[in-house]
Amino acid sequence: MFSWLRFAGLALCLALLLPGCGEQPAPVPETPxxxxxxxxxxxxxxxxxxxxxxxxxxxxxxxDTGLWAYMEPMFEDQYGVELxxxxxxTGKAMEWGMRGDVDVVVVHDRAREETxxxxxxxxxxxxxxxxxxxxxxxxxxxxxIRDMEPQDAFIALSQNATIPFISRGDESGTHAQEQRLWxxxxxxxxxxxxxxxxxxxxxxxxxxxxxxxxxxxxxxxADIATFLAYQGDVDLEIIIGSGDAMRNVYAVIxxxxxxxxxMAQNMVTFLTSxxxxxxxxxxxxxxxxxxxxxxxAGQDL
Amino acid sequence: MxxxxxxxxxxxxxxxxxxxxxxxxxxxxxxxxxxxxxIACILFTPLGCLLHFARFPGRGFVIGFIQTxxxxxxxxxxxxxxxxxxxxxxxxxxGLLFTTKAMVIAEVFLVAPVILGLVISALKGVAGEAAExxxxxxxxxxxxxxxxxxxxxxxxxxxxxxxxxxAISEVGAAMMVGGNIAGRTRTLTxxxxxxxxxxxxxxxxxxxxxLMILALLISLLVHITGMRKS
Numbered sequence: 001m002f003s004w005l006r007f008a009g010l011a012l013c014l015a016l017l018l019p020g021c022g023e024q025p026a027p028v029p030e031t032p033x034x035x036x037x038x039x040x041x042x043x044x045x046x047x048x049x050x051x052x053x054x055x056x057x058x059x060x061x062x063x064d065t066g067l068w069a070y071m072e073p074m075f076e077d078q079y080g081v082e083l084x085x086x087x088x089x090t091g092k093a094m095e096w097g098m099r100g101d102v103d104v105v106v107v108h109d110r111a112r113e114e115t116x117x118x119x120x121x122x123x124x125x126x127x128x129x130x131x132x133x134x135x136x137x138x139x140x141x142x143x144x145i146r147d148m149e150p151q152d153a154f155i156a157l158s159q160n161a162t163i164p165f166i167s168r169g170d171e172s173g174t175h176a177q178e179q180r181l182w183x184x185x186x187x188x189x190x191x192x193x194x195x196x197x198x199x200x201x202x203x204x205x206x207x208x209x210x211x212x213x214x215x216x217x218x219x220x221x222a223d224i225a226t227f228l229a230y231q232g233d234v235d236l237e238i239i240i241g242s243g244d245a246m247r248n249v250y251a252v253i254x255x256x257x258x259x260x261x262x263m264a265q266n267m268v269t270f271l272t273s274x275x276x277x278x279x280x281x282x283x284x285x286x287x288x289x290x291x292x293x294x295x296x297a298g299q300d301l
Numbered sequence: 302m303x304x305x306x307x308x309x310x311x312x313x314x315x316x317x318x319x320x321x322x323x324x325x326x327x328x329x330x331x332x333x334x335x336x337x338x339x340i341a342c343i344l345f346t347p348l349g350c351l352l353h354f355a356r357f358p359g360r361g362f363v364i365g366f367i368q369t370x371x372x373x374x375x376x377x378x379x380x381x382x383x384x385x386x387x388x389x390x391x392x393x394x395x396g397l398l399f400t401t402k403a404m405v406i407a408e409v410f411l412v413a414p415v416i417l418g419l420v421i422s423a424l425k426g427v428a429g430e431a432a433e434x435x436x437x438x439x440x441x442x443x444x445x446x447x448x449x450x451x452x453x454x455x456x457x458x459x460x461x462x463x464x465x466x467x468a469i470s471e472v473g474a475a476m477m478v479g480g481n482i483a484g485r486t487r488t489l490t491x492x493x494x495x496x497x498x499x500x501x502x503x504x505x506x507x508x509x510x511x512l513m514i515l516a517l518l519i520s521l522l523v524h525i526t527g528m529r530k531s
Contacts, residue, residue, distance in 0.1 A: 086480045100388035207498040
């Protein structure tokens with residue numbers, strides 16, 4: 001039985017063990033440097049803490065190119081808010097949005113974006129930049145699809161059925177584009193998916209998918225920006241380049257559940273402002289020798 | 302092969318030049334892991350003692366269940382905490398998702414069974430002979446309990462270090478509830494996972510080396526405390 005004395009023993013045990021905990025580094029639950037950054041205030045006023053957060057979920061392709069890291073301090077300084085950037089495929093970003101966990105999403109799948117707004121989650125859809133999807137593969141082009149129309153290339157790949165095609169398989173915008181191309185080729189996506197070992201679902205981001213295509217010597221659908229960032233690390237090249245059917249439009253959607261809808265709206269204003277648009281248009285030229293994104297504020301894309 | 306060697310050189314440079322981003326990520330990792338370990342120690346060591354010293358029906362089952370939780374997949378724990386803290390979830394009002402606090406909560410959840418289970422084992426390890434001897438010498442329950450705890454203190458300390466090791470090397474839950482936000486919730490493990498996704502090998506190796514060094518220090522500490530016991 002559990003006696004009084006044993007209880008006392010337990011109390012003793014706590015006293016004895018606490019010094020053991022003390023040997024570890026002191027608990028510091030929050031260390032973000034940005035939190036303590038005070039905003040500029042007129043003299044005589046105590047510095048205001050930058051406490052407000054705006055959470056934005058952005059597609060991995062925009063994140064991996066470093067564009068967001070570049071724009072983040074500009075937005076923070078202009079609006080006096082801490083911008084916290086999460087990256088995820090379009091599907092996951094929208095899932096966060098539906099749960100109210102983020103305030104703004106930046107995604108690239110027009111059909112799903114329109115449903116998202118019709119369902120009441122998003123307030124508006126504003127395209128602000130685009131680039132192109134490309135089909136990449138081994139330089140020797142084992143399936144012989146170079147410079148074909150994308151849908152014809154997909155037909156050739158499915159008929160060949162020996163050279164691997166690596167799909168994102170993660171409900172991302174790129175994955176949605178792939179499904180549109182199968183449909184444009186007159187093929188049923190579900191049939192293709194299960195038609196054999198040549199069709200590989202990576203269920204991963206663009207980078208890991210390109211690495212997998214490189215290792216398996218197969219083809220993949222990629223956004224041009226991520227591919228350029230990877231070009232040095234993988235022995236793959238662009239087999240089929242741009243075309244209107246391959247346009248990849250990024251749009252910003254402030255959420256109806258945003259903690260501060262005005263601040264969420266500021267992100268739309270920021271991304272479509274002439275200064276930011278110019279910056280997006282020139283981003284990447286120094287590092288990759290070519291423009292990664294074409295600004296397109298005000299266009300219906 | 303050249304590329305790999307090159308990446309290691311860049312990695313070592315990053316570590317020894319005190320790269321501010323690398324330092325910031327390392328400090329945050331230590332802070333989050335230490336906080337969660339300390340909280341789990343304070344909450345669950347007494348519970349471990351209680352489970353060891355108390356006698357009640359189903360005690361064996363409870364202890365067995367705790368040991369099962371050792372192998373709880375961290376992504377699953379992450380998912381549960383995510384659903385709990387998400388704004389659509391029961392604790393959504395607190396606005397904790399995608400903060401270091403959420404990461405601490407998730408890691409307490411993962412570290413707790415390790416600490417509970419190992420504290421119970423530590424006490425069990427001395428309970429047999431030592432407790433018998435002390436009791437034979439005429440000690441009461443309180444004195445016996447005290448002696449058992451004193452004898453087990455190094456084993457208990459190594460339980461804490463094991464818990465810390467689990468917290469610091471954790472990636473799945475940290476990613477899900479922290480969101481890997483640069484300058485806010487990015488830790489060594491989540492940064493490595495992002496670096497691999499982006500093809501930044503050198504940076505991933507640098508962070509991986511730091512994590513390995515920290516893990517090595519912990520296991521050294523575990524070893525030393527184990528030595529002092531014997």
